[in-house]
Amino acid sequence: MEGGIEKRTAEIAVIGLGYIGLPTAIMFANAGFNVTGYEIRKEVVDKINSGEAHIVEPEIDELLKNAVESGRLRATSDPEDIRGKDVYIICVQTPLNEDKTPNLSYLESAVKTVAKAMKRGSLIVIESTVPPLTTVKMAKLIEEITGLKAGEDFYMVHAPERVMPGRIFKELVYNSRIFGGITPESAELAEKLYRSFVKGQTFKTNSTVSEVVKLMENTFRDVNIALANEFAYLAHQYGIDAFEAIELANTHPRVKIHVPGIGVGGHCLPKDPHLLVWPARDDFGLIRLAREVNDGMPLLAKDLLFEALKTVNLPPEKAVVAVLGLAYKGDSDDTRNSPAKAFVEAVEEDVAEVRTYDPFVEGTHGSIEDVLEGADAAVIATDHSEFKSLNWEELGKLMRTRIIIDGRHVVEMPPEGFIFKGIGRGEY
Ligand SMILES: NC(=O)c1ccc[n+]([C@@H]2O[C@H](COP(=O)([O-])OP(=O)(O)OC[C@H]3O[C@@H](n4cnc5c(N)ncnc54)[C@H](O)[C@@H]3O)[C@@H](O)[C@H]2O)c1
Known part of the structure; x- marks a missing residue:
């Protein structure tokens, strides 16, 4: 596999071609790999194969056209087309259910598809944001389906995505990346693979640490925004301008208060704090309260x-x-x-x-x-x-x-x- 990565002959399948999966597939294709994008939405597959992006993102039209016209990126909704690949990169959505518990049904379904298609020696990367311990559980699921042994017969990694929509193609290259392996060899292999286009720093750890790191990042932002929002409530009580007060407080060398506003939205910030606390036994009051303040x-x-x-x-x-x-x-x-x-x-x-x-x-x-x-x-x-x-x-x-x-x-x-x-x- 290592040689295949160096020579760009390793075959890659990307599962889920949304905001994260499509740019990732494009980057690997333009780095010289043969990439098959597997996506359940047929209309998305057709659009991509005709060289058209279904998401709005700077630079995507040209980069996608290049990847498709060079023949290195092809999308499909036939699982047969991803049989026997060297690498599987899972980028499906991980939303919340109505009751704010994680909905891992898309991930489980993607993992089952991969388990049926993979071969001995495959590297499986989960890029989706997931609750702590999920990668280990998914490795067990693959073991049950395939009879292969995780860490010996296949490699598995959580490699969280930290890009911001609107800057995805720059951040994919220059952001630092974390590779959390179920074994050190898994992390090492994924790091080598992503080095084909990542110019930022790279770090290796285990999969549970990397899952927690990703969730900590967004929880940090959510809790800090909640604090700023609570300051805004207080400013109303005292009849002062919270923005003036925050600006002055931020002149302190160790204070960096966030910006209050009408709320926190997007795909990630409102859900990731729930993913972080969900598998834990205790009631983590501050993180849940911050969510309530922002909501x-x-x-x-x-x-x-x-x-x-x-x-x-x-x-x-x-x-x-x-x-x-x-x-x-x-x-x-x-x-x-x-x-x-x-x-x-x-x-x-x-x-x-x-x-x-x-x-x-x-x-x-x-x-x-x-x-x-x-x-x-x-x-x-x-x-x-x-x-x-x-x-x-x-x-x-x-x-x-x-x-x-x-x-x-x-x-x-x-x-x-x-x-x-x-x-x-x-x-x-
Ligand atoms: N969007 C962001 O800015 C961002 C940033 C960092 C991390 N993330 C994380 O990345 C993951 C993906 O987010 P996204 O915004 O790309 O989601 P998305 O909804 O845009 O894309 C997911 C894609 O996967 C497809 N899909 C679902 N189940 C499938 C299956 N079993 N097989 C094949 N395809 C399947 C969907 O049809 C969809 O096109 C999430 O876990 C998210 O939290 C997103």
Whole structure:
């Protein structure tokens, strides 16, 4: 296998061609390997084979075209096409169930597919974010299905992905990577393989450590955002601007407070803290509480809206509310777990009408003027660049009542003639 990696003759199968799997498959193909992408969504397979990406990401069109036209990347939904490969890289989704427990059904199904296709000596890499001890459990599942012995007859590694959408192709090359093997040889082999395109630092450890490391990273961010959000609540109580206070606190050399806002969204941050604590025996209060604080932020935005409506004696059931932004982060079209959607759900039954406008998301109002015409309040739920330089004096003329609720600290100076409330902006 080592020789195959060096000479790029090792055959690779990537399982799951989504936001992580497709860029990973492209990188290995463009590094000179023959890559077969296995994906259960037939329409995704067809699109990729015609050289078209089904996800939005800078540089992806050219890199995918290169990989497909060179003949080194082919997608399939036939498991026969991934039989006997040297390497299997699993990149399927690992979401939460309704009750916030991990849904590992996609992973288990992918592992079973791999177990039926692999050969003695194959290296299996799990890139998906998983609860601690999952890689060891999946190795046992493969042992049961194949009769092979993990660490002796096949290699297995957890290699977590740390890229950020919008910067995936840069970060795949320059981020540091961790390879958690079920044996040291497994980690060593995976490190050699990824060195074919990774220029960042690489580290080897065991699979449970690497699972925990990935989950710690996102939990660290989630808990710190929750702390900033709690500071925002306090700022409202004391009638001060939390952003001014945080900026001043951050002048301390050992303090780095995060940014408060209407909530935490995306595929990873809202779920990964749950994956970290789920297999543990005790109740890890801080991590769970942080999740609750962050999930509660759309309700703070709702409170601010209703307070503002009260000051103009407009009952909520008569109010037309325009939500600006549906994506979970600025200049992105990704609405997965978006707090903007949670805000809409929280208010839609209580107000006369909720309209949404997002320049990146289909199915919303066509323009900002459209959405604000006759509205009583504009609620900014996403920090898209477009929202940072709006001419509120002109837009205010379209509105029936001039209320702005800023959930993302987008409006620096509240415009004249508006009732303005923002999360963490207690002084206004
Ligand atoms: N998206 C990110 O920014 C990001 C960053 C770091 C880590 N991760 C982790 O990476 C993993 C994948 O995330 P994603 O955003 O790429 O998910 P995704 O939903 O975009 O892609 C997963 C793909 O796997 C396919 N799939 C599901 N079951 C399959 C099976 N049994 N066989 C073949 N294909 C199958 C799905 O159809 C889908 O196309 C998750 O565990 C996630 O937490 C994601």
